[in-house]
Amino acid sequence: MARGTIVARTATDGSKRYHTVIRIAGKQKWKMFDKKKDAEEYLDRHSTDVRDGTYREIKKATFADYIKHWKSTYLLVPKLKPSTINGYGSILDKHLVPEFGTSQLQAIDASRITSFEARLLQTPDFSPSTVRNVLKLLGRIFANARKERYLRVSPMLDVEATKVEKTTKGRALKPEEVQKVLAPCDDTLRMIVLTALLGGLRRAEVFALHWKDDSKEPRSYVDLKENVIRVRKALFWLHGKHQNRKEGEPHFTYTTPKSKASVRDVPLSPMLKRELQEYYLRSTDKNGLIFQSGNGTPLDPNNVCRWKPAKKESRKKAIVRTGPVSTFTAAVEKAAIGPVRFHDLRHTFGSVKLDQGTNIYDIQRWMGHSSIQVTIDIYGHPVTDRGQEEAVKSDAFLFGKKNIAAG
Numbered sequence: 001m002a003r004g005t006i007v008a009r010t011a012t013d014g015s016k017r018y019h020t021v022i023r024i025a026g027k028q029k030w031k032m033f034d035k036k037k038d039a040e041e042y043l044d045r046h047s048t049d050v051r052d053g054t055y056r057e058i059k060k061a062t063f064a065d066y067i068k069h070w071k072s073t074y075l076l077v078p079k080l081k082p083s084t085i086n087g088y089g090s091i092l093d094k095h096l097v098p099e100f101g102t103s104q105l106q107a108i109d110a111s112r113i114t115s116f117e118a119r120l121l122q123t124p125d126f127s128p129s130t131v132r133n134v135l136k137l138l139g140r141i142f143a144n145a146r147k148e149r150y151l152r153v154s155p156m157l158d159v160e161a162t163k164v165e166k167t168t169k170g171r172a173l174k175p176e177e178v179q180k181v182l183a184p185c186d187d188t189l190r191m192i193v194l195t196a197l198l199g200g201l202r203r204a205e206v207f208a209l210h211w212k213d214d215s216k217e218p219r220s221y222v223d224l225k226e227n228v229i230r231v232r233k234a235l236f237w238l239h240g241k242h243q244n245r246k247e248g249e250p251h252f253t254y255t256t257p258k259s260k261a262s263v264r265d266v267p268l269s270p271m272l273k274r275e276l277q278e279y280y281l282r283s284t285d286k287n288g289l290i291f292q293s294g295n296g297t298p299l300d301p302n303n304v305c306r307w308k309p310a311k312k313e314s315r316k317k318a319i320v321r322t323g324p325v326s327t328f329t330a331a332v333e334k335a336a337i338g339p340v341r342f343h344d345l346r347h348t349f350g351s352v353k354l355d356q357g358t359n360i361y362d363i364q365r366w367m368g369h370s371s372i373q374v375t376i377d378i379y380g381h382p383v384t385d386r387g388q389e390e391a392v393k394s395d396a397f398l399f400g401k402k403n404i405a406a407g
Helices: 036-052 063-074 082-100 110-121 128-147 175-182 187-199 270-282 301-305 312-320 328-335 343-355 360-367 372-379 387-399
Strands: 005-010 016-024 027-033 221-223 228-231 234-237 252-255 264-267
Touching: 005 036, 016 036, 027 036, 063 082, 063 128, 082 110, 082 128, 110 128, 175 187, 175 328, 187 270, 187 328, 187 343, 234 301, 264 360, 301 328, 343 360, 343 372, 360 372
Parallel strands: none
Antiparallel strands: 005 016, 016 027, 221 228, 228 264, 234 252
């Protein structure tokens, strides 16, 4: 019974049924078909797997049903960072489940996925990189489904990856723009902005900083003696329905930084050190978080960095109101320099370092990029702005200034 056998039987209504039988691990596996052709095709498909001992019975499930299982198995801490859980959960709820939810997993093929991709690419404000992230998650789900015997082969194998052109999204602030942003900031916001700007830290890394490293668990802190910022953790607030936060648990958690390379030491600039020392003297808690609420808990970065007026009227009031502001967006509004993200402070750090001639490998290390290619892709563009200047330097070095023709 290497290939298996087909047994024809007559039903009570006189019609014929074709039963296939194959032997797997010493046991017989029966399956019924209405047509002999279908029974033969079934045996042809599975005969090799049966002989090799690799035959697997495929489980049946709709995409929505499998996603319920997938969430409880894979969408968990510590398998994923809280920020990733929120991102994946949002993609599932907004795009994947509405599109594929009622379909059987085995019925979803490459052509269906390609059509879905085309519709996403035509959606306003939906960038190719966002589409790629959606399909990347779908591929991960199908890969898990294959391992768990819900699929024989992932349909993503026949789907071409979405092409994404590399673009520079960041904005590097000019010195005068930095001063305009700092001018309306209150004491704490000014210190937060300076730390991101002069340390090149990510938002979650800034808000995880402590004055000292005196706990059992590794923590990020400012080492004023050695003149470095030691980045070891990132702060994440557990917002959203996908976090499964239990009642009574804190609304925040400390996670490892974005990548292994993000665990790093960043040189402490003289100005930032001076500002931190003065801020330390004004601080009421000299052992805990540098930036904290009145009860000692971390500040919610969303409240500090992403504040947006609800209406145009509110926006106007935010611009003209007097006194210091405690949110980054309000400071940018008062500066009147156009749109600026909090992450642009970090981008300014990298751009300034490159413009000053800092070795790009040092920039990579201080910014915690996972590879030098990431640094080049983000900050390599300013090099072309100095192309003529650098060409003149090469001529002067090789042939002397006297032999260089005037441009």
